[in-house]
Amino acid sequence: MHNDKTQLGKRRLAILYQLPESWGNVRTVWEAARNDADIEVVVVMLPFIHKDYHWQRELSQAHLDEMGVPFVAWDAFVLEDACLDAVLYTSPYDETRPEAYRFANLRQHVGCTAYIPYGLEVGGGAHNYVYQYGQPVTIGATAVFVRSEGAREMFVRHCPTGASHVHVTGHPRMDGLANLAQFEVDPTLRETIGNRRAVLWNTHFSIDGDLWSTFDLLAADILDAFASRPDLALIFRPHPLLWKKLTNLNILDEAGICSFKEELRARGIIVDERADHRHAFAASEAIMSDAGSFLMEYLATGKPVLYLHNPHGLGVNEEGEILIRNYQVASTGAELNRFLDQLRLGNDPQGPARRAAIEDFFHGFDGQAGQRVVNVLKDLMA
Numbered sequence: 001m002h003n004d005k006t007q008l009g010k011r012r013l014a015i016l017y018q019l020p021e022s023w024g025n026v027r028t029v030w031e032a033a034r035n036d037a038d039i040e041v042v043v044v045m046l047p048f049i050h051k052d053y054h055w056q057r058e059l060s061q062a063h064l065d066e067m068g069v070p071f072v073a074w075d076a077f078v079l080e081d082a083c084l085d086a087v088l089y090t091s092p093y094d095e096t097r098p099e100a101y102r103f104a105n106l107r108q109h110v111g112c113t114a115y116i117p118y119g120l121e122v123g124g125g126a127h128n129y130v131y132q133y134g135q136p137v138t139i140g141a142t143a144v145f146v147r148s149e150g151a152r153e154m155f156v157r158h159c160p161t162g163a164s165h166v167h168v169t170g171h172p173r174m175d176g177l178a179n180l181a182q183f184e185v186d187p188t189l190r191e192t193i194g195n196r197r198a199v200l201w202n203t204h205f206s207i208d209g210d211l212w213s214t215f216d217l218l219a220a221d222i223l224d225a226f227a228s229r230p231d232l233a234l235i236f237r238p239h240p241l242l243w244k245k246l247t248n249l250n251i252l253d254e255a256g257i258c259s260f261k262e263e264l265r266a267r268g269i270i271v272d273e274r275a276d277h278r279h280a281f282a283a284s285e286a287i288m289s290d291a292g293s294f295l296m297e298y299l300a301t302g303k304p305v306l307y308l309h310n311p312h313g314l315g316v317n318e319e320g321e322i323l324i325r326n327y328q329v330a331s332t333g334a335e336l337n338r339f340l341d342q343l344r345l346g347n348d349p350q351g352p353a354r355r356a357a358i359e360d361f362f363h364g365f366d367g368q369a370g371q372r373v374v375n376v377l378k379d380l381m382a
Helices: 001-006 020-025 027-034 055-067 105-108 126-132 137-139 149-158 173-179 188-195 217-229 242-247 255-268 278-283 293-301 317-328 333-345 351-356 369-381
Strands: 011-017 038-046 072-073 087-088 112-115 143-146 166-168 197-202 232-236 286-288 305-308 328-330
Touching: 001 011, 011 369, 020 027, 020 055, 020 126, 020 293, 027 038, 027 173, 027 369, 038 055, 038 112, 055 072, 055 255, 072 278, 072 305, 087 369, 105 112, 105 137, 112 137, 126 149, 143 369, 149 166, 149 242, 149 317, 166 328, 173 278, 173 293, 188 232, 197 278, 197 293, 197 333, 232 305, 242 255, 278 293, 286 293, 286 333, 293 317, 305 333, 305 351, 328 333
Parallel strands: 011 038, 011 087, 038 072, 087 112, 112 143, 143 166, 197 232, 197 286, 286 305, 305 328
Antiparallel strands: none
């Protein structure tokens, strides 16, 4: 089939899908490629192999089916016969993939390798720079597509091969936020929030090791704060690796996690497990977040942000330090309560400066980053 396509001038692009939560990073790339007469695009579903994540094949399949995305599973896809012209990675970590799809092996079957960062990098720490900029994919890819000049400068400083392969296209993940006011929020979420003002709570999974998480430090204060403010609704959307981390550290077992979620719901807290985070972004009026992608991404909404800082952890990187100048910061319950009370009063002293900073962190915030990625890929596949 590919030979016939090639005769018609089509190029074949494979997008590697590993996590439902990461589909937003490439959704508009897939849409642009599907609408391009010169490209044949195939989505290859891979497992996500990680000790802190319980990957379920049926959930990934159901997510793709629900979105109407045709796909082929990795174990039914013959790389040697696929005749790929380009492949797009959605995770830099080789150990999360089957052996055949690791960078050194896959590049033998394709001329153009590309990567879109799976998150918006804010975490500090020297070894984290290796995680973000020193993986085989980030070092050796034909192209890496980033959200801003600041993100490209991080490659200049921390990637062993520099940034000559890095393209500032804007991050396709941000295309879905370019017109967030028009996003159709799940009516069930709207109904659960009711007349309350919703605040999104995002916590990292690193309650050991790097300690970006404040879950063990501030969770009790957060729950108490919302219990005493019935006019506020709390949307809890943790990093997807948090739940398995809790079981791996023997803090909770699977039954305990289910009970914990039910306890939160009984308190009136919304546990958001939708694949698409835009529902929570659109429905909330502010966010409280550890160092992680949401800490940067929520900036694009223009709404208030509270950075939950673990004073014992690695903190944020150089660009993250610039980012949090536009935010309030909390490491204590008192600082958290101050932020919530300001929100209730409608006080947002950092609002103008925060909204002015959006263009510094998100190049071409116009909903067209996915198309720009496809345009570059077409040139590279030519």
